[in-house]
Amino acid sequence: xxxxxxxxxxxxxxxxxxxxxxxxxxxxxxxxxxxxxxxxxxxxxxxxxxxxxxxxxxxxxxxxxxxxxxxxxxxxxxxxxxxxxxxxxxxxxxxxxxxxxxxxxxxxxxxxxxxxxxxxxxxxxxxxxxxxxxxxxxxxxxxxxxxxxxxxxxxxxxxxxxxxxxxxxxxxxxxxxxxxxxxxxxxxxxxxxxxxxxxxxxxxxxxxxxxxxxxxxxxxxxxxxxxxxxxxxxxxxxxxxxxxxxxxxxxxxxxxxxxxxxxxxxxxxxxxxxxxxxxxxxxxxxxxxxxxxxxxxxxxxxxxxxxxxxxxxxxxxxxxxxxxxxxxxxxxxxxxxxxxxxxxxxxxxx
Numbered sequence: 290x291x292x293x294x295x296x297x298x299x300x301x302x303x304x305x306x307x308x309x310x311x312x313x314x315x316x317x318x319x320x321x322x323x324x325x326x327x328x329x330x331x332x333x334x335x336x337x338x339x340x341x342x343x344x345x346x347x348x349x350x351x352x353x354x355x356x357x358x359x360x361x362x363x364x365x366x367x368x369x370x371x372x373x374x375x376x377x378x379x380x381x382x383x384x385x386x387x388x389x390x391x392x393x394x395x396x397x398x399x400x401x402x403x404x405x406x407x408x409x410x411x412x413x414x415x416x417x418x419x420x421x422x423x424x425x426x427x428x429x430x431x432x433x434x435x436x437x438x439x440x441x442x443x444x445x446x447x448x449x450x451x452x453x454x455x456x457x458x459x460x461x462x463x464x465x466x467x468x469x470x471x472x473x474x475x476x477x478x479x480x481x482x483x484x485x486x487x488x489x490x491x492x493x494x495x496x497x498x499x500x501x502x503x504x505x506x507x508x509x510x511x512x513x514x515x516x517x518x519x520x521x522x523x524x525x526x527x528x529x530x531x532x533x534x535x536x537x538x539x540x541x542x543x544x545x546x547x548x549x550x551x552x553x554x555x556x557x558x559x560x561x562x563x564x565x566x567x568x569x570x571x572x573x574x575x576x577x578x579x580x581x582x583x584x585x586x587x588x589x590x591x592x593x594x595x596x597x598x599x600x601x602x603x604x605x606x607x608x609x610x611x612x613x614x615x616x617x618x619x620x621x622x623x624x625x626x627x628x629x630x631x632x633x634x635x636x637x638x639x
Contacts, residue, residue, distance in 0.1 A: 292324035311595050317361055329577060345585070346394030346402045348378045348387065350429070351501075355528055355557040356572055357405065361426075363578030364403065371586060373400065382501050391416050403584050405429060408471045408501070423588030425581050429472045432598040437588075439599045441572045441581045443473040443554075446603035447480025450524055450552050450570050453605060454457070455488050458614035459522040459550060463495040465506060465534060466526035470539040477526045477554055495520065499530055506533025521614045528555040532568065546612030556606060566608030573601050 300315055300586050345368050349357045365375050378394050380387035385405045394402065401423040406413045417424060418435065426432060430438040447464075464481040466474050478496055485494040499509035506525070510533055513519065523538075525531040531553040543549050545565050553560065553569040560567035580599050587594075 295327065299400060342400040343373050343397050344376045344397060344399045345373050346378070346391075346397070346399040347375050348380055348390050348394060348402075348404045350380045350382050350387070350405055350407045351529075352379050353529070354555075356428075356555050356574065359574040360578050363575055364582060367578060367582035367586075371582075373589075376421050380407050382407050384409050388412055388416050391476060393604065395420065395422070401425075401589055403409050403427060403585065408468045408470075408474075410470075410472065423585055425585045425588075427577065427581050429474075430598075431472050431476070433618075434598075435596070437584045437597050438600070439577055439584065440473060441577065441603050442600040443476040443603075444480035444483070446570045446572075446605070447477040447524075447554065448484045449603075449605050450554065451484035452479045452488075453489065453568075453607070454522045454524065454550060454552060454611065455484065455610060457522075457550065460490055460614070461495070461520045462490075462493070462522045462524060463497055463520040464524045464526065465497045465499050465510060465513075467499060467501050467530055467571075469498060474526050481524060499533065501529070503529050503533040503536070506530040507536045508533075510534040510537035511541060514538065514543065519549070522552070522611070524552045524554070526554050528557050530552060531555070531560075535567075545610045547615065550611040550614070552611055561608065565610050568608045568611040569606050571604045571606045573603065576601050 295318060298544070300311060315576050344487060345364075347361065347364060349361065350358055352361075361375070361377060376394055376397055376399060378390035380390050384407050389403075391404065391413065399422060402417070402420060402425075404413060404417065404424070404426050406426065408429075414435065415488045417426075425437045425439065426434050430440050432438070451462065451464075456630055462481075462485065464478060466478055469478065471474050482491070482494055482496070485491050486528045495513075499506040499510050506529060509525065513523075514537060523534055525534050531551070538545065538549060538551065545551055551567060553567050556569040556571035560569055580601070584597060584599075
């Protein structure tokens with residue numbers, strides 16, 4: 290490189306390292322030579338030489354989920370402004386792959402780590418107990434986790450959403466959830482059940498565990514909608530479940546909100562574009578991302594404190610998919626269905 294540019298080895302090294310005390314003419318010669326030779330800077334080697342890692346590991350469970358994609362973008366912006374870059378790994382909702390991805394990220398000499406756990410999160414906690422870099426866990430977490438955490442107040446948001454449906458006259462409200470071993474999904478179920486109980490509607494409560502994919506949500510919802518006394522409202526616990534539910538409503542030849550109302554926990558840009566638009570619980574992605582980064586950055590700067598658990602308030606965004614119940618249930622006539630749906634969990638056990 291130095292020979293090709295016609296400069297000393299020391300000058301070439303300074304230019305490639307970004308040093309300022311090199312003339313513009315020599316800097317241009319070095320970078321022109323680098324371009325001709327196809328030079329690519331080895332950032333990892335440079336970090337090891339300087340003993341200052343600048344990569345932040347980020348392991349997420351599902352990159353088809355719009356909330357996680359938005360959160361990755363927000364975190365990347367914060368990291369870049371602070372002189373760091375993200376090393377992203379995708380666990381694909383697979384606990385075994387998640388452990389392997391955590392180990393891979395940590396092996397890259399990262400300065401810090403951000404983890405959004407898969408379902409069945411204990412394996413991730415066990416893996417990270419020996420983590421010797423700053424760590425923040427996010428979204429699918431609660432205040433029992435042994436690290437700084439940031440999440441949305443899922444229980445409160447689910448209460449708000451369920452109360453909205455009840456206020457519209459709905460009684461047979463089904464909650465469709467991906468899995469009960471995801472911390473925030475469980476909190477959403479608890480919030481839904483609490484709101485139903487407080488309204489005196491506990492015997493109409495219905496929790497359907499559909500699985501982690503939109504295909505599984507589709508099958509479970511279609512079965513639910515084919516019952517003799519189908520729900521008049523559906524509350525889906527995640528955007529993936531919402532996608533499957535929308536397909537099922539279409540194939541059951543039902544109309545939103547005339548035949549059934551739909552409320553989604555998690556918002557996505559396409560939900561406001563559809564007609565009718567989909568009412569949703571909007572998680573404050575920017576606030577969550579900023580809080581995650583602030584907690585991590587304090588640790589990167591060497592600040593130590595007690596473990597912090599932050600919860601953000603979600604927003605109920607009303608669109609056209611939720612409407613007044615056309616045939617409100619009566620306590621004297623309505624009941625839960627006599628036929629069992631796919632992967633159904635009775636309310637008293639949920």
